[in-house]
Each structure stands twice: as C-alpha cells, then as structure tokens.
Amino acid sequence: MSVIENRFEPGVLVTSLDTVINWARRSSLWPMTFGLACCAIEMMCTGFARYDLDRFGSGAFRATPRQSDLMVVAGTVTHLMASRVKLLYEQMAEPKYVISMGSCANAGGPYWEHGYSVLKGVDKIIPVDVYVTGCPPRPEALLDALLYLQNRVIKGRTIARGKAPIFGGGV
Amino acid sequence: MDIDSIADRLSSLFPGSVRGIEKEHAGDPFLVMDPARLVEVCMHLRDDQEMRFEWLMCLSGVDYPPETIAVVYHIHSQTHGQKLVLKVLLARSEPRVPSVESVWKMANFHERECYDMFGVDFEGHPDLRRILLPEDWEGHPLRKDYVYPESYRGVTNKA
Amino acid sequence: MAQDMKPIAQDLHTEEMLISMGPQHPSTHGVLRLELTTDGEVVRNVRPFIGYLHRCFEKHAEKVGFTGVIPYTDRMDYLAAMNNNHGYVITVEKLLGLEVPERGEYIRVIMAELQRIASHLAAFGTFANDLGAVTPLLYAFREREKIMDIFEMACGARLTYNYYRIGGLSGDLTPEMLAAVRSFLDYFEPKLKEYDDLLSYNKIFIERTAGVGVIPLAMAANYGITGPNLRASGTSWDIRRNDPYSIYDRLEFDIPTGRGLKGEVGDCWDRYMVRMWEMRECVRILRQCLAQIPEGEYINPKTPKAIRPPKGEVYVRVENPRGELGYYLVSDGKPNLYRLKVRSPCFTQLGVLPAITDGVMLADLVAIVGSLDIVLGEVDR
Numbered sequence: 184m185s186v187i188e189n190r191f192e193p194g195v196l197v198t199s200l201d202t203v204i205n206w207a208r209r210s211s212l213w214p215m216t217f218g219l220a221c222c223a224i225e226m227m228c229t230g231f232a233r234y235d236l237d238r239f240g241s242g243a244f245r246a247t248p249r250q251s252d253l254m255v256v257a258g259t260v261t262h263l264m265a266s267r268v269k270l271l272y273e274q275m276a277e278p279k280y281v282i283s284m285g286s287c288a289n290a291g292g293p294y295w296e297h298g299y300s301v302l303k304g305v306d307k308i309i310p311v312d313v314y315v316t317g318c319p320p321r322p323e324a325l326l327d328a329l330l331y332l333q334n335r336v337i338k339g340r341t342i343a344r345g346k347a348p349i350f351g352g353g354v
Numbered sequence: 355m356d357i358d359s360i361a362d363r364l365s366s367l368f369p370g371s372v373r374g375i376e377k378e379h380a381g382d383p384f385l386v387m388d389p390a391r392l393v394e395v396c397m398h399l400r401d402d403q404e405m406r407f408e409w410l411m412c413l414s415g416v417d418y419p420p421e422t423i424a425v426v427y428h429i430h431s432q433t434h435g436q437k438l439v440l441k442v443l444l445a446r447s448e449p450r451v452p453s454v455e456s457v458w459k460m461a462n463f464h465e466r467e468c469y470d471m472f473g474v475d476f477e478g479h480p481d482l483r484r485i486l487l488p489e490d491w492e493g494h495p496l497r498k499d500y501v502y503p504e505s506y507r508g509v510t511n512k513a
Numbered sequence: 514m515a516q517d518m519k520p521i522a523q524d525l526h527t528e529e530m531l532i533s534m535g536p537q538h539p540s541t542h543g544v545l546r547l548e549l550t551t552d553g554e555v556v557r558n559v560r561p562f563i564g565y566l567h568r569c570f571e572k573h574a575e576k577v578g579f580t581g582v583i584p585y586t587d588r589m590d591y592l593a594a595m596n597n598n599h600g601y602v603i604t605v606e607k608l609l610g611l612e613v614p615e616r617g618e619y620i621r622v623i624m625a626e627l628q629r630i631a632s633h634l635a636a637f638g639t640f641a642n643d644l645g646a647v648t649p650l651l652y653a654f655r656e657r658e659k660i661m662d663i664f665e666m667a668c669g670a671r672l673t674y675n676y677y678r679i680g681g682l683s684g685d686l687t688p689e690m691l692a693a694v695r696s697f698l699d700y701f702e703p704k705l706k707e708y709d710d711l712l713s714y715n716k717i718f719i720e721r722t723a724g725v726g727v728i729p730l731a732m733a734a735n736y737g738i739t740g741p742n743l744r745a746s747g748t749s750w751d752i753r754r755n756d757p758y759s760i761y762d763r764l765e766f767d768i769p770t771g772r773g774l775k776g777e778v779g780d781c782w783d784r785y786m787v788r789m790w791e792m793r794e795c796v797r798i799l800r801q802c803l804a805q806i807p808e809g810e811y812i813n814p815k816t817p818k819a820i821r822p823p824k825g826e827v828y829v830r831v832e833n834p835r836g837e838l839g840y841y842l843v844s845d846g847k848p849n850l851y852r853l854k855v856r857s858p859c860f861t862q863l864g865v866l867p868a869i870t871d872g873v874m875l876a877d878l879v880a881i882v883g884s885l886d887i888v889l890g891e892v893d894r
Contacts, residue, residue, distance in 0.1 A: 216537075217537060228671075231655070264536060293573075293588070294568050297569060297576050299511070300569060301569065307509055307510065380824065408734050412839050412854065412856035415854075459736045487564055
C-alpha cells in the first residue's frame with residue numbers, strides 16, 4: 184500500500200508519468216498522408232464522415248513527416264518509391280509508428296509473383312508495428328489496427344531507454 | 355474507305371510503304387508497313403481530306419520471339435468515323451523505327467513506354483528515356499525472355 | 514497575375530529554382546513527381562516523372578489466364594474499377610464472339626454509371642480540397658459511401674469489385690438492390706444542386722479556376738486527350754454515343770461540353786463543370802436502365818469454362834470516367850493471353866502538362882493537375 188493512498192479528496196488523479204505521457208501520445212497519433220494506391224482511398228474513407236478516424240485522435244493528417252507520428256503505408260511500394268519511403272520514415276521524429284495497410288504493403292499483394300518492380304512488403308526497408316490484411320482492408324480493419332497500436336503505445340516506455348518490445352503479429 | 359482502298363491509295367502515293375494486309379485472323383485487320391517511310395505516310399494519313407486520321411488511339415509493342423518485335427499503331431478518324439491499324443515488324447536484335455511524335459504528340463509518352471518495356475529505339479524522339487521503371491533498371495520487362503532481377507539496389511526482389 | 518509581377522521584378526536579378534513536387538505530396542493525387550523549374554512563384558517548366566506505382570499489370574496479364582486478369586484491372590484505375598472490368602470483358606468477348614444476355618448488359622451499364630458518379634464525386638471532392646475547400650470532400654465521400662453500399666450488396670467488395678465476368682457477371686441483382694439504386698438516385702439528385710450552391714459558382718473558386726490551364730481543341734486532339742477533359746474543350750465526343758458498346762445506343766442522354774461560361778473554353782472550370790453536368794446525365798441513364806431492365810440470365814450459359822479465344826487481335830475502347838480506356842488484346846489460341854496493352858487515358862493526358870503550364874503560378878499548377886483528374890494506378894499500371 185502506498186503512502187498517498189486515501190489521502191486526497193475525489194477529483195485528484197494519481198498515476199505514473201509514463202501512463203500520462205503515453206495516454207497523450209496514443210490519443211493524438213497524427214498520420215502522414217502517405218496513400219500510394221487503392222488502399223489510400225480506403226484510408227481516406229476511414230478518415231471521413233462514416234468511419235471517422237478523428238474520434239480516436241488521429242484525424243489530423245499532416246503532409247510533412249516532421250509533424251506526424253504515424254506512417255500508414257497504404258498501397259503498393261515499388262522499387263522506385265522505396266528510397267523515398269525510407270527517407271520519409273527517417274525524417275519522422277521519435278516516437279514513430281508504422282502501420283502496413285493492405286496486402287501490397289504487407290508482402291507484395293497480388294503482385295508478389297510476377298511483379299518485377301514491386302517491393303515484396305514494406306517491412307523489407309522499414310520496421311512495421313502493425314500489419315492490416317485485406318485488399319483493400321475495410322475501414323473497420325484500419326480502425327482496429329489503430330486501436331491495437333494505441334493499446335501498444337499505452338504500455339510502452341517513455342523516460343526509460345530503449346524501444347518497447349514487439350509482441351504478437353498483425354490484426 | 356475500307357482497308358483495301360486505303361492500302362491501294364498509300365501504295366500509289368508512297369510506293370513500297372505498304373508491305374501487306376493481314377485479314378486472316380479473328381479481330382481487326384491490319385496493314386504491315388515499311389518502317390522507313392512511316393512518318394510521311396502517317397503525316398499523309400493525318401492531313402489528307404479523305405482520310406483525316408487526327409487521332410492516334412494507341413501505340414503498343416508486341417514481342418514475337420525469336421526474330422521480330424512489332425510496333426502497332428491504332429489510329430482513328432473522328433471526321434469520317436473509321437479506324438485503321440498499322441503494324442511495323444522490326445528485327446528483334448536491333449529494333450529501330452522513326453518516331454511519329456511529330457505527327458501525333460500523344461506518341462511521346464507511349465513511345466517512351468515501348469522503349470522502356472521492349473527496347474525499341476524511336477529515332478527522332480525528343481526525349482527517349484525510361485518512363486515506368488527507374489533510369490538504372492536493366493532489361494526490358496515485357497520481352498518474352500525477360501529474367502526477373504534478384505534484387506534492385508540491395509533490396510531483395512524475392513517474396 | 515504573372516504580368517502584374519513584371520514591373521516590380523524587372524530590375525531584380527533572379528535565379529531559377531528546381532523544385533521536386535512529389536512523389537509524396539498532398540495535391541498530386543497519388544505518387545506523381547513533377548519537376549518544376551520556377552522563377553520565384555512562376556513556373557517555367559514542368560517535367561512529369563511517373564513509374565512510382567508501376568505494378569507490372571501487363572506482365573501479370575500474360576500469366577494468369579483470361580479470367581484471372583479481371584481482378585488486376587480493378588486495381589489500375591481504382592476509382593473506376595467497374596468501368597475497367599467492363600472494358601476488359603468486352604474485349605475478350607469480341608474476340609470470342611460471345612454475346613451477353615440483355616439483363617446482363619443492363620446490370621453492367623447500371624454498375625458502370627454508378628461507378629461514374631462515384632468517380633466524378635471523388636474528382637470533385639479532391640479538386641476542391643486541393644484548392645483549399647475542405648467541405649465538398651466530406652460531402653462527396655458521404656455520397657460515395659452510399660454507392661459503395663450498393664456495390665457491396667452486389668459483389669461483396671467496396672473498392673475493387675471483380676464483378677464482371679466474360680459472358681456476363683458473377684452474380685445477379687436482386688429486387689432489393691435495384692430498389693436501393695432507385696432510392697439512392699432519389700437521394701442524390703437534389704445534392705447536385707447543393708454542390709453547385711456550395712462550390713461551383715463560388716467567386717473564389719471561379720477566380721482560381723476560370724481561364725486557368727486552357728487546352729485548345731486542336732491541342733487536345735493532338736495530345737490524345739479524351740473524356741471530360743476533351744469535352745471541356747468544346748467537342749461532344751463520347752465513346753458511348755459515337756462508338757457505342759453494350760446497350761448505350763438504346764439510352765437517351767446528353768453530352769455536356771465546355772462552353773467557356775466563366776472564362777475560356779477548355780479551362781479548369783469547364784473541366785470541373787463538365788463532370789458535374791455528367792453526373793446529372795448518369796442519373797438520367799440509371800433511371801432509364803431501372804425502367805427498362807428485363808428479367809433473364811445475367812451470364813451467357815454457353816460461356817466456355819476454359820476461355821480460349823482464337824488466334825487474333827482486337828482493340829476495344831470504352832468510356833472511362835477519365836477518358837478513353839482502350840484494351841489491345843493479342844491472343845495466340847492458348848489459355849493465357851499473348852499480349853494485353855492498356856491504353857490508359859490518364860497516362861496519355863499527362864503528356865499535355867508541360868504544354869499548358871508555362872508561365873502559370875504554382876497555385877494554378879495545383880488547379881490544373883487537379884482538374885485533369887489523374888489516378889496514378891492507371892498511369893503506371
């Protein structure tokens with residue numbers, strides 16, 4: 184039992200600094216507008232009226248990587264685009280997260296077999312936190328992935344050194 | 355004007371430009387043309403009052419190993435409401451044909467794509483470089499004997 | 514605008530800048546890179562660089578069999594997936610000599626026209642968004658959700674449908690689905706007036722788009738521009754009317770053209786308004802289809818299980834919301850096709866960009882690119 188138990192009136196919240204910072208972080212994961220192909224349209228639908236990404240705090244899409252926390256790789260990454268994806272990922276400030284949306288970003292998608300210019304999964308060049316399956320995934324699937332990511336963020340470390348360990352697979 | 359009368363007219367105005375008419379297959383008949391005189395024939399097809407083929411609908415390459423690469427031109431006249439298909443057959447080892455970009459500006463991008471995918475050299479094209487693949491890509495992918503690269507710039511191409 | 518700058522800038526020595534707009538950019542509608550040479554805010558030269566989404570469609574088409582190509586056609590122009598499917602199956606049917614039953618044709622046209630409305634809504638919304646007006650985008654996608662509900666009822670998917678088959682379709686439309694289409698049309702028709710009130714005649718919107726990016730008709734023909742962009746330049750060329758396919762010759766609809774009402778013929782405002790007027794015509798076509806659709810088969814019962822057209826080649830074109838989508842198919846009698854070339858309207862239209870952008874301001878360039886309505890999946894295939 185801690186010393187400060189039952190010593191304050193209702194209305195005073197006691198928590199750890201980690202939890203507060205993580206709560207702020209997970210409630211305002213601002214994505215970067217990184218739609219590449221068809222999945223981008225479903226990402227846009229997720230952001231708009233019916234599926235409303237903004238109620239989870241992720242409604243402010245930033246065009247510049249410097250101001251965003253989350254990169255949703257929505258669409259096929261080609262070899263030509265790969266260097267740009269890596270550059271943009273490196274330009275994002277820590278803590279940063281990546282959601283790989285759709286089959287193409289997961290593993291090359293329907294182009295895995297004969298696509299000579301298609302990168303077979305964006306995890307070949309950048310680390311991915313959550314994979315969303317589908318071609319394209321429904322907006323509900325992307326929302327589910329975002330909530331999963333938010334749950335991971337709230338359990339992560341902030342002041343202590345090192346990145347949080349990665350558990351589990353995709354959605 | 356049907357395809358036979360167009361072929362006759364072109365043969366009389368530009369002797370040797372029409373090498374043959376192919377009609378024995380399913381689908382659209384086409385004229386096999388001589389690459390050397392292609393640009394002046396196309397200019398005539400575009401400007402002659404009875405033909406007026408103002409539109410180039412499509413320009414494609416087709417690979418017929420082991421010896422031939424064909425470039426196919428689909429043209430269309432809005433004034434007279436007729437279509438025509440022209441084909442040039444090129445040597446696969448060194449495919450070279452004059453560019454029709456001076457006749458139809460639309461050919462600019464399509465010829466670059468044909469160069470990218472098949473390696474056809476379009477003489478007289480103002481800016482012949484790869485369009486769909488990186489500049490340092492090796493090989494021409496739509497050829498039938500194309501070998502997939504194992505990796506590109508250090509990133510593996512395997513699934 | 515550029516002329517007003519001249520007196521101030523006349524005595525200043527300026528250098529030209531090389532700016533790379535894209536491939537990641539909020540206003541380029543996808544992964545398009547434009548290399549701009551600018552003198553301050555005035556653009557001197559534009560060089561489009563594409564290929565950032567080259568997904569080897571034509572190579573896949575040679576490997577997956579005739580029916581297997583259909584899902585790949587969805588993903589080319591992902592905002593007009595039904596029309597892409599339509600074009601491809603018509604091409605194969607022409608080579609096979611296969612007829613589609615009447616009900617199948619009507620359902621195909623219903624789906625194609627609904628997709629045309631959805632595509633023009635996306636174009637309208639994103640164009641307005643590029644210019645700074647965010648509200649129309651939300652309205653457009655609200656309407657699109659209703660259309661996607663209908664598509665989901667018919668074939669189970671929201672964006673890439675794989676609905677058409679060689680010889681017909683993969684499934685029938687039930688009376689509930691047809692009623693859903695009818696109620697959508699009743700809901701949607703008044704919305705078009707709402708969009709006009711909100712955006713089309715707005716003074717700021719007109720200032721930004723009228724007289725900007727004029728494409729004269731002769732230039733449009735030479736550069737191979739088709740679709741609403743061509744019709745905005747003053748001609749009423751529409752493949753559904755002039756080279757009809759399916760059952761379009763039985764349907765009555767007007768072809769809207771640009772008339773230069775606010776600026777010059779063929780400017781950005783004309784291209785935008787042609788799309789708005791076309792949506793009205795789509796509603797007209799859909800009402801006629803709903804009235805005329807017969808009972809019957811939705812797919813030809815004599816469609817062979819193994820699709821193997823005879824040796825030959827054919828070129829067929831359809832009216833995509835973005836222009837003339839052509840498929841050049843070469844078959845050598847085998848189970849896989851020999852060559853499939855897609856004549857993509859957006860790929861062709863990008864070629865005109867360097868010709869119409871000399872001396873425009875950077876903001877005008879955004880309006881011009883938005884008004885051309887490009888989808889990079891189709892440009893790069």
